[in-house]
Amino acid sequence: MTDTLARTPLHALHLELGAKMVPFAGYDMPVQYPEGVMAEHLHARTKAGLFDVSHMGQLAIRAKSGVTRDAALALETLVPADIAALGAGRQRYALLMNDAGGIRDDLMVANMGDWLLVVVNAACKDADAAHIESSLADTCTVERLDDRALLALQGPASEVALATLAPAVSAMRFMDVIATEVxxxxxxxxxxxxxGEDGFEIGMPAERADHVARAILALPDVRPIGLGARDSLRLEAGLCLYGSDIDTTTTPVEAALEWSMQKSRKAGGAREGGYPGADVVLGQLANGAPRRRVGLRAEGRAPVRGGAALFADAQGARQIGVVTSGAFGPTVGAPVAMGYVDTALAQPGTSVFAELRGRFVPMQVAAMPFVTPGFKR
Structure with a gap:
């Protein structure tokens, strides 16, 4: 099976470090290293962890006019975020939409001055690239940056560590983007x-990824971290995993992602709507959605995993939602989950019940994130 999986430029390094490899989004990826998921999770929360995220897709979008604002306005026909107002050297989270108001993918968009850098999810990258290319063909060129690797250095010690190799990063704030040497x-x-921690994502030519990764791993307080801890870290931070917590059947309002849509793209804004499914999204912004993504806390130490049905009572008489992600939260010291419930039951403190192996486990709707963010504003 591994013979059919793609490999990132750091595959040999993962094996050298003793990683346990698993299939993920078509790639052979490290799920954990010898220390284990729990230790890796806590290290990223307290010091700094290095993740290989080279399986993600990277795209360069350039306006045929040569004007970056034209590329931004073109991209706004596909996403409900304000890309035109994104200054050079800044990045923004955005949602790629379908005609039903569902989410094709979530992505990051950076203004690199004379072009836009877009990072998309691994499982969606080919479909995303084809969709963006065809949709923007008249106004933009879209280049697939398949010769690039991507690393993520995350945790409170990240700045001090990375600044020894790239001093310019010390002046950066959350969502800044720069070109520099590492x-x-x-x-x-x-x-x-x-x-949910302070940290950096670092893109580089694929052939130099091993050199950069080894230089970062040689720094004090930095250890390699696998997909297992990446999942528990993002869940504690209340961050969505595409394909689990959001998908083509989920609207931004249902997913509690209204914050990703700036005022200019909402009702009465200068560029209201104009993207696929805008009528659905604007209608839900005005009138509410039938369901809502929420945080969930369970009693005891057994995690309630994704797929578990949620009920309004302990008898299971009425299903009111479903768990989409769930795991033990090492920092929280308890199970954490997220899922969808009827909007009327979405207030923190509301009691619900999850079906777990034939019994109904009490849970409470909880505010997210489950940990305090460490971003450098």
């Missing part, structure tokens, strides 16, 4: 990540 290699660095 260990002598030209890189694109954003101050962002998927853990």
């Amino acid at each position: 260990a002598g290699v030209p890189c694109i660095v954003s101050r962002s990540g998927y853990t």
